[in-house]
Amino acid sequence: MDVYAPQTWLPHERPLLPGSPSTPLHSDRRRLAYLIVGFIVAMTGGLGNALVTVNLPYAQGSLGVYAAEIQWLPAAYVMANVSMNLLLVKFRQQYGLQLFTELFLGLYAVATLAHLFVHGLASAIAVRAAHGMSGAALTVLGLYYVLQAFPAQHRLKAVVLGVGFPQLALPMARLFSSELLEIGEWRGLYFFELGMALLAMGCVLLLKLPPGDRVKAFEKLDFLTFGLFAPGVALLCAVLALGRTVWWFESPWLGYCLAGSIVLIAAALLVEHNRSAPLLNTRWLSTGMMLRLAASVLLIRIVQSEAAGTVGFLQALGLNNDQMQTLWLITLVGSVGGIAVSALTITPARIQPSLMIALAMMAVGAFMDSRATNLTRPEQMYVSQFLLAFGGTFFLGPTFVSGFGAVIAAPRNLISFSLMFTMSQNIGGLLGSAIVGTVQVMREKFHSSQLVENLTLLDPQVAARVQSGGAALAGSLADAGTRNALGVAQLGAAATREANILAYNDVFLLIAAVAVATILWMLLHHLWNICTACRPAPLAQNAQTAMANVSLNNSGSK
The missing domain is CATH 1.20.1250.20 (MFS general substrate transporter like domains)
Incomplete structure (x- = not known):
């Protein structure tokens, strides 16, 4: 058979x-x-x-x-x-x-x-x-x-x-x-x-x-494409994952990996572009709709990286995971709520508004976090993290459905869509973490230099702070010079902590700005479609119809 x-x-x-x-x-x-x-x-x-x-x-x-x-x-x-x-x-x-x-x-x-x-x-x-x-x-x-x-x-x-x-x-x-x-x-x-x-x-x-x-x-050519594409993606992931840790401009191997990644991925796309039955449909992937979808997923994943920044911020304040349990529980509730509300409300006509609402919630949450201080604790971040978690899961289903209609119309593009969506999700996550970490390090250095520049023992307030820090150790240290040195070290540690807090605030504000810019971009595109009498919904409607895959007479059967 x-x-x-x-x-x-x-x-x-x-x-x-x-x-x-x-x-x-x-x-x-x-x-x-x-x-x-x-x-x-x-x-x-x-x-x-x-x-x-x-x-x-x-x-x-x-x-x-x-x-x-x-x-x-x-x-x-x-x-x-x-x-x-x-x-x-x-x-x-x-x-x-x-x-x-x-x-x-x-x-x-x-x-x-x-x-x-x-x-x-x-x-x-x-x-x-x-x-x-x-x-x-x-x-x-x-x-x-x-x-x-x-x-x-x-x-x-x-x-x-x-x-x-x-x-x-x-x-x-x-x-x-x-x-x-x-x-x-x-x-x-x-x-x-x-x-x-x-x-x-x-x-x-x-x-x-x-x-x-x-x-x-x-x-046979599928395996040639895979042999070029897989190592190219691996090299790109290595650059994004390790660039912040080994630092971008201090490790030459990062540049070699990035160059190799570009060459290998470009070669794989060139092979596919000239095939009669391609594994990756480069012409379809380069259409305006698919490029906008990939950019939307990538930008939203970058916005979602604010959660990683929140963990780093709380750890900079000296908190550990046990002290954040309620915060993570609220985050889980927000994620479940986003999935549930998205499932209950999704229709082809609501896809674009759903994406904008999700981004607006994440923008508000990131902006709220950008006003943190050294007195901020998980309790002050409950609302903002709930908004970010809710928006992060609320956007995913509508985004997937908005592109899947094109696959229903042309099933041969399923691999192309699956790869595009997965790459946008995973590479976007790595890119978001890299951006958050890099910006935080750079802004911490900036704020640290600004704070330390104004610290001098000729300032009475600074001298008093150093003396009070050393005085706390008077019971265990008899040497005044050692106590004074430890007081200076404590002041330096406090300055570094404040610089980190200011840097994380800059990161959160940047993420909020990215979310707002993405909303404006989507809104302008939506208005353009209206003005040119275009309808963005039919592809999503095709997905609805095809996934139902049944006549109205049979839809109520058990």
Whole structure:
């Protein structure tokens, strides 16, 4: 029997695209089971990397490596995640969902288990790379499971939930990662990650997705493109992840990596541009709509990097993760609220306003944080972080849907869209962190020079501050000179702390400005469409119609 022969489907069962599952009717209990499994799979795809990301300082200590070396862990994840999206679509189209599921979950579980016995930086990087590959597969797999949980008329809401669930991984990781470290130090993180992988594998083996169409998808030139594109992306990720740590202009290898990245990615795009059946449709990706979509996702991801700045700000004040638990809980509530409200309100006509509302909320939150002082504590950041978390998840579903309509109209562009969306998300996250860290360092140096310039012992207030600092040590230090030196050191530390606070305020203000500029850009484009009598909604409407994939007469069936 030819596995690639087209199958016969009932109207409501027809798969949306080759490689995706069919959509038969399910009982309510089975729909609930699909929803639960979809959530578990989606969280497995993101939670392991989130646990490592929020605990990099602890991982650095346990592995005994330098700060620059530990940055290879998040870089390895993004390298593998972005690159694998280039092949995963065709893999599941040609070999089917079952092999797709079992292979990548098994790879993830084996790599995590191996790291428990081989403890070193190389094995940790290998686990992150394996998680990046499996994470790319699990994100799509989770979306497919969630789609099975909803009837046809609500499939657009299912898409919002499916792409939103992985966004909950980071706030969840901040909530309980400290307890995992207390249980088994770094091994506690990896035991939990292994448990999640095995749980997800058990769930997908017990509750399988319905079969779909399989087609012969791979061509020889696909692997040439992958061989050029994957190392190009890896070099770019290395530059963005480590540039701030080793500093951009002090490490020549960063320039070589960036040059190599440009050459390799350009060569891959050149190969694809001249193919009759390209893996990446460069002409479609360079259309105005897709460029605007990529720029929107990239800018919003940069705005979302404000959360990383918040962590750095609170740590600069001397707070640890245990003192921020309520803040992370509020952040998680905001993220859940953003996904829920987006799913309940999404329609093709509301996509553009939804994006603007999300950006406006994030702009307000970042502006509120830009007025922080050395007396600011997590309690003063509850509202701002809730707004940022809500807006960060509220935008994702509408953004995905706004571009997916073009894929429905031309299924051959699925790989191009998947890669563009994934690159914008992941590269945007690395770029945002790099911008936040770089601007913070530069502004800290500026503010520090301004503050120290005015500190002189000839100033009575400065002299009194030094003396009071030294006087506090009078009971343990008899030497007046030593007490005076320690008083000067305390004053210097206070100046550095204030410079860091001012620098983070500048970062938050910059992020608010980026959000406002993005809103204005979207608004001007929307007004231009109105003035030229263009309608931006049909592509999203196509997505709504195609994902429903059923007539109105059948949409109410159970």
